[in-house]
Amino acid sequence: MQEVATRGAVPASLPRASRIVIVGLGLIGGSLAAALRKAGVGQGDDSLILACDPDPKELECGRRMGLIDAGSTQLSEVIEGATLVVLAVPVLAMGQVMGELGALRGRAAGDLVITDVGSTKAAIEAAAIEAFGELPARFVLGHPIAGSEKSGVAAANPELYQAHKVILTPTCATDPDALERVRALWQLTGAEVLEMDVARHDQVLARTSHLPHLLAFSLVDTLARQDERLEIFRYAAGGFRDFTRIAGSDPVMWRDIFQANRGAVLEALDDFESGLARLRDAVNRGDGDGLLATFDRASHARHYFDTLLNQTSYQAEYQMQESAMLRYRVAPGGSVTGRIRVPGDKSISHRSIMLGALSEGVTEVSGFLEGEDSLATLQAFREMGVAIEGPHQGRVTIHGVGMHGLKKPAGPLYVGNAGTAMRLFAGLLAGQAFDTELTGDTSLTRRPMGRVADPLRQMGAVIDTAEGGRPPLRIKGGQALKGIHYDMPMASAQVKSCLLLAGMFAEGETRVREPAPTRDHTERMLNGFGYAVEREGDTCWLQGGGKLAAGPIDVPSDISSATFFLVAAAITPGSDLVLEHVGINPTRIGVINILTAMGADLRLENEREVGGEPVADLHIRYRPLKGIDIPEDQVPLAIDEFPALFIAAANAEGTTRLRGAEELRVKESDRLQSMADGMSVLGIDNTLYDDGIDIVGKGGDGANYGGGRVDSHEDHRIAMAFTIAALRASSPIEVNDCANVATSFPGFVELARGVGLELEEVREEQA
Ligand SMILES: O=C(O)C1=C[C@@H](OP(=O)(O)O)[C@@H](O)[C@H](O)C1
Numbered sequence: 207m208q209e210v211a212t213r214g215a216v217p218a219s220l221p222r223a224s225r226i227v228i229v230g231l232g233l234i235g236g237s238l239a240a241a242l243r244k245a246g247v248g249q250g251d252d253s254l255i256l257a258c259d260p261d262p263k264e265l266e267c268g269r270r271m272g273l274i275d276a277g278s279t280q281l282s283e284v285i286e287g288a289t290l291v292v293l294a295v296p297v298l299a300m301g302q303v304m305g306e307l308g309a310l311r312g313r314a315a316g317d318l319v320i321t322d323v324g325s326t327k328a329a330i331e332a333a334a335i336e337a338f339g340e341l342p343a344r345f346v347l348g349h350p351i352a353g354s355e356k357s358g359v360a361a362a363n364p365e366l367y368q369a370h371k372v373i374l375t376p377t378c379a380t381d382p383d384a385l386e387r388v389r390a391l392w393q394l395t396g397a398e399v400l401e402m403d404v405a406r407h408d409q410v411l412a413r414t415s416h417l418p419h420l421l422a423f424s425l426v427d428t429l430a431r432q433d434e435r436l437e438i439f440r441y442a443a444g445g446f447r448d449f450t451r452i453a454g455s456d457p458v459m460w461r462d463i464f465q466a467n468r469g470a471v472l473e474a475l476d477d478f479e480s481g482l483a484r485l486r487d488a489v490n491r492g493d494g495d496g497l498l499a500t501f502d503r504a505s506h507a508r509h510y511f512d513t514l515l516n517q518t519s520y521q522a523e524y525q526m527q528e529s530a531m532l533r534y535r536v537a538p539g540g541s542v543t544g545r546i547r548v549p550g551d552k553s554i555s556h557r558s559i560m561l562g563a564l565s566e567g568v569t570e571v572s573g574f575l576e577g578e579d580s581l582a583t584l585q586a587f588r589e590m591g592v593a594i595e596g597p598h599q600g601r602v603t604i605h606g607v608g609m610h611g612l613k614k615p616a617g618p619l620y621v622g623n624a625g626t627a628m629r630l631f632a633g634l635l636a637g638q639a640f641d642t643e644l645t646g647d648t649s650l651t652r653r654p655m656g657r658v659a660d661p662l663r664q665m666g667a668v669i670d671t672a673e674g675g676r677p678p679l680r681i682k683g684g685q686a687l688k689g690i691h692y693d694m695p696m697a698s699a700q701v702k703s704c705l706l707l708a709g710m711f712a713e714g715e716t717r718v719r720e721p722a723p724t725r726d727h728t729e730r731m732l733n734g735f736g737y738a739v740e741r742e743g744d745t746c747w748l749q750g751g752g753k754l755a756a757g758p759i760d761v762p763s764d765i766s767s768a769t770f771f772l773v774a775a776a777i778t779p780g781s782d783l784v785l786e787h788v789g790i791n792p793t794r795i796g797v798i799n800i801l802t803a804m805g806a807d808l809r810l811e812n813e814r815e816v817g818g819e820p821v822a823d824l825h826i827r828y829r830p831l832k833g834i835d836i837p838e839d840q841v842p843l844a845i846d847e848f849p850a851l852f853i854a855a856a857n858a859e860g861t862t863r864l865r866g867a868e869e870l871r872v873k874e875s876d877r878l879q880s881m882a883d884g885m886s887v888l889g890i891d892n893t894l895y896d897d898g899i900d901i902v903g904k905g906g907d908g909a910n911y912g913g914g915r916v917d918s919h920e921d922h923r924i925a926m927a928f929t930i931a932a933l934r935a936s937s938p939i940e941v942n943d944c945a946n947v948a949t950s951f952p953g954f955v956e957l958a959r960g961v962g963l964e965l966e967e968v969r970e971e972q973a
C-alpha cells in the first residue's frame with residue numbers, strides 16, 4: 207500500500223454521544239484525552255471520555271486534571287455502551303488487554319471501533335488475531351508519532367499531537383466507517399493522518415525511532431558503567447545532551463518495543479553497524495576524505511531534514527505532499543530600478559559538480575547556484591561517495607574521485623525537478639560499473655527521456671524507462687560503451703552533453719552533430735579541465751578514456767534568471783536597472799538579441815571573461831517595444847527565456863510571432879500552452895500553434911491587460927513570468943503554485959521586492 211496523506215479534508219468530528227474508553231492512562235493516553243477535551247469532546251455533545259488503568263492514582267490524577275469523566279481499574283466497569291476503545295498500554299500488554307476486551311465486547315455498542323497507539327504494528331496485529339480469532343474489520347491499528355521522555359498522566363499535554371503524524375495501518379478488510387472514525391479522532395487532536403501498511407510501518411519506525419533509542423540507551427549505559435561515580439557526566443555538554451535526551455524514556459515501554467519489533471530492529475542495527483565499522487576504519491586509517499564524505503553527506507541530510515520539518519524547500523513540499531500551496535500576489539504597476547546580482551548559472555552549476563566529482567584533485571567552485579535543481583545534483587554525488595563541502599554562500603569544494611571512483615548509491619538518485627540533471631546523469635551513469643536508478647518529481651516524470659536513452663543504447667548502454675520513455679530511468683552498470691556518431695534530431699544541449707559525458711567512458715570517438723547551436727558549457731568546461739573536445743562547424747567530438755584535472759570554477763549569474771528582470775525593466779516606464787556579472791556566452795544570448803530587435807534600450811557594460819565564460823553587466827532602461835517575428839535561429843539561444851519574452855511581447859506594439867519552438871512543449875510544463883492559458887486569463891490576445899505562438903501587444907504606456915489568477919503548471923519560469931507581468935496589469939495578478947521558483951531562483955521574491963515589485967507570498971490549503 208502506498209503512503210497516503212489525508213490532511214486538510216473536511217473538519218473532523220466524532221459521532222455525538224460517543225463513549226470513548228482509553229485503556230492505559232499514561233502520557234500517550236492522557237495526552238489524547240487532553241487533546242480531545244480541548245477540541246470540545248464531552249462538552250455539550252453528550253460524549254464521555256472514560257479510562258481504565260491498573261493504577262488508581264493515575265485515574266484519580268486524570269479525573270482531577272479534568273481529562274476523563276470517570277475511570278476504573280477494571281475494563282468491565284467502563285465498557286458498557288463504549289463506541290470507541292483506544293488501547294494505550296505498553297506493547298506487550300496489548301495481548302492481555304485484547305483478551306479481556308474480546309470477552310467483554312458484547313457489552314459495548316454494536317458499532318464499537320477499536321484502535322491502538324502501539325509503536326510496533328506486526329506484533330499488535332498478531333495479538334489481535336490471537337485474541338479475536340481474526341483482525342476485526344472495525345479494529346484500526348494506529349500509531350501517533352509523538353512522545354516525550356516523560357511518562358504518566360501528570361505529564362499529559364493537549365498539544366502533543368498537534369502537527370505530528372499519526373500512521374494508520376488499515377488492511378483491505380478494514381471497515382471504511384471505522385477507519386473514518388479513527389481518522390477523525392486523530393484529526394481532532396491536530397495531527398496529520400497518514401496510511402501505510404504494517405510491514406513498512408515497522409521498518410520505518412525501526413530506523414527512525416527504535417534504533418536511535420537503542421543507541422541513546424547504549425551510549426549512556428556504556429559511559430555510566432565506565433565511570434562508576436558518574437563523574438564524567440559533570441563535564442558532558444551539548445553533544446551528549448542532544449544525543450542522549452531520549453535515554454531518559456520509559457524502560458518498560460522500550461523493552462516491549464524491542465521485543466515486539468525484533469526483526470526490523472535487527473535489520474536496522476545491522477546496517478548501522480556496517481556504517482559504524484566503515485567510520486571506525488576511516489578513523490583508524492586517518493582517512494580524512496572518507497570521514498569528510500560521510501560527515502558532509504550526513505550534515506546535509508540533517509539540514510535537508512530541517513527543511514522538511516520547517517517545510518521551507520520545494521522538494522520538501524513535493525515529498526511531503528504538502529497541502530499548503532504557495533501563491534504570489536503581485537500588485538499592479540510600479541517601476542524597476544537598482545543594481546542587482548541574480549544567482550549563479552544553473553547549467554554551469556550542474557556541470558561544475560559533475561566534472562569536479564570525476565576529476566582528480568580538488569575543485570573549488572564559487573557562485574554556485576544554491577537552487578533545488580543544482581543541489582539535487584550535488585546530493586546525488588554525495589550519495590555516490592564524493593566528499594563535497596558546502597555550499598556556503600555559493601562556495602563549494604569538491605574532492606574529486608577520478609573517472610572510476612564513484613560508488614554505488616544505496617537507493618535511487620532523486621533529482622527533483624531537474625531535466626538537466628536527469629539527462630546528463632543518464633550519460634555519466636551509463637558508463638559506471640554499478641546499476642543506478644534516476645527518479646524525479648511529477649513534472650520531471652512527464653518529460654521525455656527517450657531522447658537520451660535511445661542514443662545511449664546505440665552506444666551499448668542498457669537502460670529501462672517507464673512507458674513512453676519517461677522516468678524513472680534504470681541504468682545497468684558494467685556495460686562496455688562504444689563511441690557513436692550521432693545526428694541529433696532536436697537542438698538540445700542536454701542530449702549533446704549526455705552523449706559527451708558517456709563518450710568519456712566509451713571506446714573510441716563520440717561525435718555529436720547539432721541541428722542548431724546549443725549552449726556549449728559542457729565543451730568549455732571539459733576543455734578547461736584538460737579533456738579535449740573538438741569542434742568543426744555543427745559537430746563536436748571527444749575520445750573516450752581520458753582524464754579530468756580539477757580546476758577552479760567561477761559561475762557567472764544566470765542569464766535565464768536575469769531575463770525576468772530584463773523584461774521587467776524593458777516593459778515598465780521609469781525603469782533603469784543594472785544586472786551585474788551575467789554570463790553572456792554566445793550560445794545563451796538569444797534574449798539580448800530578441801529584446802534589442804524589439805527596440806529595448808539594453809547595453810552590455812564591463813565585458814570580461816571569467817573562468818572560460820564571458821560575462822558583462824547588463825544595463826537596461828525602459829523604451830517602448832515593438833512586436834517582431836522572432837528569428838528561428840535565436841530559438842535555441844533563448845530557449846528558457848520565452849515565458850518572460852512572451853510578457854515583453856504582450857507589452858510591445860503589434861504582433862510578435864514565434865515559430866520553430868516545439869521544444870517549449872517538453873519543459874517543466876508545456877510552456878506554449880501554460881503561457882497561452884495564463885495570458886488568456888489576463889486578456890492578452892494570443893494564438894497558439896504547434897511550434898509557436900502569436901501574441902498581440904497593445905504597446906500603450908498604461909495598463910496593457912487585466913489582472914487575475916493564473917497557474918504556474920508546476921513550472922518555475924511560468925511563475926516568474928506572470929509575476930513580472932503585473933507591472934503592466936490593471937489589477938493584481940495572483941500566481942498559483944510558486945514553490946517551484948526555488949528550483950532555479952532562490953531569493954527571487956526578495957530581489958523582486960528590492961527593485962520595486964509589490965509581491966506578497968500567500969500560503970493556502972489546497973481544495
Ligand atoms: O544543458 C542545459 O543545461 C540546458 C539545456 C536546455 O534544455 P534542452 O537541452 O532540452 O534544450 C535548457 O532548456 C535547460 O534549462 C538547461
Ligand SMILES: C=C(OP(=O)(O)O)C(=O)O
Nearest residue numbers: 623624625626627846873
Ligand atoms: C528547462 C529547464 O530546466 P531543466 O530542463 O533542467 O529542468 C529550465 O530551467 O527552464
